[in-house]
Amino acid sequence: MSDETDIPPPPWQRLPERPARRRRDPISRDAIVAAAIALMDRDGYDALSMRTLAEELGTGAASLYWHVGSKDGLLDLVMDQLIGEVVVPPADPARWRDQLKELARTQRATSLRHPYLVRLSIGRIPLGPNALRLNEAVLAIMRAGGLPPRMAVQGFLMMLEVVNGFTLDETGVSGEELPPDPAARAEAGDMVTGYLKQLPGERFPNLNELAGEFALADNDERFDLLIEVFVDGLARHAAGRDGAT
Amino acid sequence: MSDETDIPPPPWQRLPERPARRRRDPISRDAIVAAAIALMDRDGYDALSMRTLAEELGTGAASLYWHVGSKDGLLDLVMDQLIGEVVVPPADPARWRDQLKELARTQRATSLRHPYLVRLSIGRIPLGPNALRLNEAVLAIMRAGGLPPRMAVQGFLMMLEVVNGFTLDETGVSGEELPPDPAARAEAGDMVTGYLKQLPGERFPNLNELAGEFALADNDERFDLLIEVFVDGLARHAAGRDGAT
DNA sequence: ACCTGAACACCGTTCAAGT
């Protein structure tokens, strides 16, 4: 699913050059990537080691290295595979702002479905085959919105950064082992609130007064607010006249 | 420098309770934190191990555990120490938007001075003594700007996330070992541009056409643009009338 | 072309034992 394209890999890709496999054997590059994703979906980012992954596949750790070169190379493949889950509609000039907001939501949803994705993306330039498709589609929407070349690229980069910044925060705290069930999430929020409320009021009047607001906020609402602020702010830099709401 | 305050630690803090040290010995909690920061400033995030850090201090790894409890606990302390480098001016209602932008720049500067800081912050709630001071000061500026309680907290959280998202991107790629000197940075940019230019134009018209814009962008300008979009967008939610420029 | 076992050079952490 990842190597039917004829696009040459970027020069820094950490993968060994291999001829395509003939039959679909129990162990193959794709099978390794799929198993890695399944393992991390289940047990979190830190649970992935070459040894445990190999065991899952019924081999020794050393066997994996022939297929994926290194753990780093494997994570490159995992990232592009997960990016492939983000689908973007063809650009519609009339709806470009809504399309951007919806794209941001889709991207966030993918990052929540695989809470290790953002952490995994750190230091990796998204230029695999799936990432290229996504990048092209996003840029198309930016251009459809009338953003000049420079702003289109900036908007593209900034949106990625904004969504990742938000999601990293969201998935970071206990985004590891256990799925962050609502109960644990609420408890953590209450713990913060309780701690802030009990702080000396002379030195921390605002933290004290606003303590309740920290637990209260729903992440979906928070995210919508953020991308509204961002996309509407971006629209003010478009060539056309559809500045703000 | 970190434990002269009387604020009780948050309940999830991973540190052992210890009486304050009498004399300033070669090995102490503060000395360990300082050495850890120096080590990571020099050799990067991954270079920090309890063993190498101990060697730097002329002891064995096991000795550190009495002072900091765990590596995780040590990183908690390191984070708060670095957050202490961010200084915020007292809130000035007339200049609140500029103050926010300047705060964002200061925060980014700190994250660039210690390129591992953002990575280190993942999954850690910033509620150490220095973080509390910073949070309080930022909230004060938000309130001074006329943001209602809910928006003040949201703005505070979102700004943190936006700055971290940008800086994570900036420091992630090769933000590890060598300091990201301009030469390597430019070369990496050229590599991306070259790769994008050579892509098949029928399938990737936008990536192809806009390839040059990726290398061209200066990060300082890019950051200013992002926080302008964000802060001005935020200002539209203030109670007062100073909506946009 | 693909897989294997064994080894190398690391980790974080614990713990009994020292002073």
Next chain:
DNA sequence: ACCTGAACACCGTTCAAGT
């Protein structure tokens, strides 16, 4: 109260050797 050596249970990666 503080430090230590040694051990436990892990890592990613290499490499000679197998089929």
